[in-house]
Amino acid sequence: MKFFDLLRLILGNLSRRKARVALTAIGVVIGTAAVVILVSLGIGLQKSATDQLYGIGDLTLIDVMPTYGGEGGYYVGSGGGGPAISLSSELQEPALLTNSALEQLRLIPGVKAVIPRDYLGTQTVIRYQRMEGGVNIIGIGTNDLSTLGMEAGQGTTDLAKGTVVIGVMTPYNFYDPYQRPGQETPPPPELLNEQIQLIVIKWDQDGNEIRKTLSLRVTGILNETGGEADYSIYLPLDLVKSMNEWAYGTRINYNKTGYNQVIVKVEDPNQALDIADQITALGFQAISPQSFLQGINNTFLILQLVFGGVGAIALLVAAIGIANTMAMSILERTREIGLMKAVGATNRDVLSIFLGEAAGIGFIGGLGGIIVGWLAAQAINVIAIIYLAGQASQQGGAPPSVAVYTPIWLPIFALIFSTFIGMLSGLYPALRAATMIPVQALKYE
Amino acid sequence: MDSPLIRITDLKKHYQMGGTTVRALDGVSLDIEPHTFTVVMGPSGSGKSSLLYLLGGLDRSTSGQISIGGERLDQMDENALALFRRRTLGFIFQSYNLITSMNAAENVSFPMQFTGIPNAERNQRALQLLEQVGLADRAHHRPAELSGGQQQRVAVARALVNNPSLILADEPTGNLDTASGVTVMQLLSELHRSGRTVLVVTHDPRMTRFATHKIYLLDGHVVDEDEYQSAALEMSQGSNESLEIK
Numbered sequence: 001m002k003f004f005d006l007l008r009l010i011l012g013n014l015s016r017r018k019a020r021v022a023l024t025a026i027g028v029v030i031g032t033a034a035v036v037i038l039v040s041l042g043i044g045l046q047k048s049a050t051d052q053l054y055g056i057g058d059l060t061l062i063d064v065m066p067t068y069g070g071e072g073g074y075y076v077g078s079g080g081g082g083p084a085i086s087l088s089s090e091l092q093e094p095a096l097l098t099n100s101a102l103e104q105l106r107l108i109p110g111v112k113a114v115i116p117r118d119y120l121g122t123q124t125v126i127r128y129q130r131m132e133g134g135v136n137i138i139g140i141g142t143n144d145l146s147t148l149g150m151e152a153g154q155g156t157t158d159l160a161k162g163t164v165v166i167g168v169m170t171p172y173n174f175y176d177p178y179q180r181p182g183q184e185t186p187p188p189p190e191l192l193n194e195q196i197q198l199i200v201i202k203w204d205q206d207g208n209e210i211r212k213t214l215s216l217r218v219t220g221i222l223n224e225t226g227g228e229a230d231y232s233i234y235l236p237l238d239l240v241k242s243m244n245e246w247a248y249g250t251r252i253n254y255n256k257t258g259y260n261q262v263i264v265k266v267e268d269p270n271q272a273l274d275i276a277d278q279i280t281a282l283g284f285q286a287i288s289p290q291s292f293l294q295g296i297n298n299t300f301l302i303l304q305l306v307f308g309g310v311g312a313i314a315l316l317v318a319a320i321g322i323a324n325t326m327a328m329s330i331l332e333r334t335r336e337i338g339l340m341k342a343v344g345a346t347n348r349d350v351l352s353i354f355l356g357e358a359a360g361i362g363f364i365g366g367l368g369g370i371i372v373g374w375l376a377a378q379a380i381n382v383i384a385i386i387y388l389a390g391q392a393s394q395q396g397g398a399p400p401s402v403a404v405y406t407p408i409w410l411p412i413f414a415l416i417f418s419t420f421i422g423m424l425s426g427l428y429p430a431l432r433a434a435t436m437i438p439v440q441a442l443k444y445e
Numbered sequence: 446m447d448s449p450l451i452r453i454t455d456l457k458k459h460y461q462m463g464g465t466t467v468r469a470l471d472g473v474s475l476d477i478e479p480h481t482f483t484v485v486m487g488p489s490g491s492g493k494s495s496l497l498y499l500l501g502g503l504d505r506s507t508s509g510q511i512s513i514g515g516e517r518l519d520q521m522d523e524n525a526l527a528l529f530r531r532r533t534l535g536f537i538f539q540s541y542n543l544i545t546s547m548n549a550a551e552n553v554s555f556p557m558q559f560t561g562i563p564n565a566e567r568n569q570r571a572l573q574l575l576e577q578v579g580l581a582d583r584a585h586h587r588p589a590e591l592s593g594g595q596q597q598r599v600a601v602a603r604a605l606v607n608n609p610s611l612i613l614a615d616e617p618t619g620n621l622d623t624a625s626g627v628t629v630m631q632l633l634s635e636l637h638r639s640g641r642t643v644l645v646v647t648h649d650p651r652m653t654r655f656a657t658h659k660i661y662l663l664d665g666h667v668v669d670e671d672e673y674q675s676a677a678l679e680m681s682q683g684s685n686e687s688l689e690i691k
Contacts, residue, residue: 005558016546339542342503343556344531344607346524438503442542 001349010356014364017329021361024318024325028365029372031315032418036373036410037380038307044381044405046300050293058149059269059293060112062276064105064262065285067095095283096258105264108278110271115148116141116259120200120240122247126174126233127197128189133173136232137198139240141259145222148263150229154192155220159236164198165220166191169230191218202247212246214239315421318365322425326358330433337433338441347434354430355423362422369418370411377404449476450611450642451500456509458495458665469495471665473509477644477658479610482637484653485646486673487662488680493646494615496662500644501534501613502526513611531559535604537633539616541596543588543603549575550584553602560607574602578632594625601632612636614645618652630655 014021095101097116105114120137127133142148145157145165152165159165171188179185198214216235224230245252264279264286266272272290279286330337340350384403458470469492477483487493498504499511502518511518514533521529530536543552554571562570575584578598580591588596597617604612614633618626626649634655637643645652653659661673668676 001559002561005561005564008564009558335542336544338503339544339555340559341527342501342530342536342542343559343603344527345559346527348524349527349559437505439498442503442538 001345001352006349006352006356009353010360013353013357014360020325020329021364024321024361025365025368027318027321028315028362028418028422029368031311031318031421032366032369032414033373033376034314035308035311035417036370036406036414037376037404038311039304039410040373040377040404040406041380042300042304042307043407043410044403045303046297047405048403049296049300059272059288059290060149060266062264062266062272062279062286062288064097064264064279065260065287066097066258067283067285097260097262097284098255098258100255101258101282101284102262104282105262105279108264108275110266110268110275111264112267113142113147113263113265115263115265116237116254117261117263118237118240118244118259120235120247121244123201125199125201127199128174128191128194130176130178131174131186131189132177133170133175135170135173136228137240138232138234139237140234141237143236145220145234148265150225151223152220153223155218157220157222159234160219161236161239162216163219164196164216164233164235165222166218166233167222167230168224170221170233173231192221194218200243200247202249212243214243315418319421319425322358322361322422323429325361326354326426326429327432329357330354330429333433334436334441334444337436338438338444341436341438342442350436351430351434354433355426358426358430359419359423362425363415363419365422366415366418370414373414374406374411377406380404450479450481450514451475451477451644452510452512453496453500454510454512456496456499456511457507458492458499458504459507468665470499470506473662473665473667475660475667477642479642480637480640481657482634482643482655483645483658483660484656485644485660485662486648486650486653487646488648488677490664491662492665493648493662495665497613497615497644497646501536502530531556531607533609533611535607535609535612537597537600537604537612537614537617539619541588541593541600541620543596543599545588548585548587549580549591549599549602552588552599553606556603556606570606571602574605575599577605578602592625593621594628597621597625597629598632601629601636605636610641612641612643614643616647616649617645618647618649626651 102114102116105111118139120139124135124137125132126135140148140159143159145152145159150157153168155165157165171191174186174189176183176186195215195217198216200212200214202210202212204210222229241252241254264275266275269290272288273294276286276288276291337350340353345353381404388403453473453475456470456473457468459466459468461467471492473492473496485493485496495504499506499518500513502521506519509519513529516529518526518529544555547555550568550571553574554567557567557570572581572584575581578601580595580598580602583591583595583599588599591599597620601617604614612633617629617633621629630645630652633643633645637655637657645656659670661668661670663673663676
């Protein structure tokens with residue numbers, strides 16, 4: 001039997017029993033709509049969570065730290081929904097982030113940049129006019145912070161000698177140490193293109209405080225990242241190194257001691273986990289936000305499966321409805337089946353016709369279900385975003401861009417799945433029809 | 446003389462009914478020549494319908510051989526039987542077996558859906574056959590809108606749609622009034638004259654006037670005309686012995 005003849009016959013048979021087909025298909029509509037809505041909700045929640053994570057951490061960055069040997073080193077794996085970092089109890093060989101190690105990292109395919117960084121390890125104060133503040137000082141081995149994916153909200157990301165690029169929250173750390181009670185608290189200073197003083201403090205053997213002051217011009221204020229960068233100021237690594245040498249009174253040779261931390265920037269966020277694994281294999285510790293993201297994704301995958309499962313229960317009920325309708329239909333059409341066989345239909349032809357009719361009910365219901373599900377998802381989205389935006393404005397958070405998200409694969413999958421469920425439900429009745437003995441079918445009363 | 450189109454050898458069809466073995470056919474052997482009009486006569490329960498269904502490959506025999514055109518039906522699997530029916534046979538049933546939701550033309554073209562013939566060609570052939578049975582103006586009527594005779598003529602057209610060489614008819618006039626019955630039998634006679642082999646099972650003796658050959662069945666056995674007539678006479682005289690169930 002040709003496919004189009006089969007299709008025409010199936011459509012004809014379905015249209016002969018419009019009311020029954022429609023009533024049976026309504027069950028499938030409800031089941032499919034439930035799958036579409038619930039899975040869309042799961043995906044929407046995941047998207048909302050991961051979008052926020054994208055805001056916090058650049059997924060193309062991997063933090064690499066040395067391993068000093070002994071027990072209890074970090075191991076950062078790429079797998080599973082479990083913790084992104086696990087403690088390893090194995091003995092590890094020391095692996096220092098020397099310049100030659102950095103060269104090794106640069107050779108890993110997919111690595112775009114390898115940038116060392118260090119913290120200023122002594123007490124510091126920053127001063128602007130009468131105001132002072134504490135701040136996290138990071139020395140960075142690049143003269144352009146955009147290499148790390150950072151963006152300047154004001155000014156530049158370039159780091160030149162005598163300049164500093166600051167995090168967006170840094171001005172809020174300033175206070176007036178001479179403020180008297182009752183006096184109004186000054187607003188955060190506008191620091192772009194202003195000179196600030198960086199006061200580095202150390203103590204001699206007798207406990208006397210020794211101060212060193214550096215004058216720096218603020219050439220850039222970074223965009224908000226939601227992370228450490230917002231409360232830090234960035235200086236060239238050499239400057240931080242020299243300040244650390246002054247503070248500790250000893251020369252630092254990165255070729256011997258290695259860097260405390262290196263940032264590896266990869267070309268494609270999807271490669272980050274693989275590259276982190278390769279770095280770990282070299283003996284270093286590597287932490288990628290991608291591994292956290294994968295953990296989140298795995299959690300949401302479980303959530304989607306649970307949601308999808310709830311929808312699938314509705315589809316299961318619909319499937320029983322299809323099976324019932326098909327069984328009734330076959331009972332009513334027993335003589336027709338006998339006739340089909342008498343005029344030359346093979347068992348396979350009969351099976352195809354009845355399976356096709358069952359699949360047709362699944363398809364019609366699935367089509368209705370994805371339309372209803374999609375419309376309901378859009379409605380939920382509008383209502384939820386209005387509600388969550390209101391909540392976010394009260395609590396000071398960022399409003400979500402999406403609450404329910406229906407990716408293109410979901411309706412396609414739902415349609416195929418509902419058709420398959422229809423076919424599966426019709427399998428037993430169709431097999432019964434196909435294997436009927438023609439003479440018994442023809443004599444059926 | 447042609448070699449037989451149908452050769453039946455020691456054909457038996459037994460089945461269980463409430464713990465009793467019913468011998469619907471009990472060692473039937475016969476030959477039917479091609480291009481003949483054969484009427485199988487027998488009272489109800491004589492096994493004539495069983496014979497027809499076995500000849501049509503719609504049922505399986507208990508034992509024995511059935512050969513049609515040199516092909517052994519008793520050795521064919523379900524698929525081969527279906528293809529054989531499609532290629533060689535046309536069926537006409539007492540109760541017409543038309544699909545009520547389809548119109549006359551759709552019913553006639555229905556068997557061709559399984560053959561792969563294009564739709565336009567199917568429609569054309571159906572209309573042509575309806576014209577042949579005198580129902581061209583009823584092509585788009587559903588069975589409920591047709592009389593019994595008209596429905597059976599639609600069934601005759603349907604039986605011809607795949608151009609079969611053998612027509613099997615089971616009590617084709619059983620549900621019809623006399624006039625309609627004669628019309629249908631005349632149609633079958635025309636099919637015979639056009640070169641087809643026609644085999645009709647009936648208990649209506651009026652049908653024998655169209656027949657070139659007659660076969661008499663009693664209690665699952667082939668009998669000669671004299672034996673059949675005397676049995677019929679006994680029945681009509683109110684014999685207590687049932688001719689129907691052994």
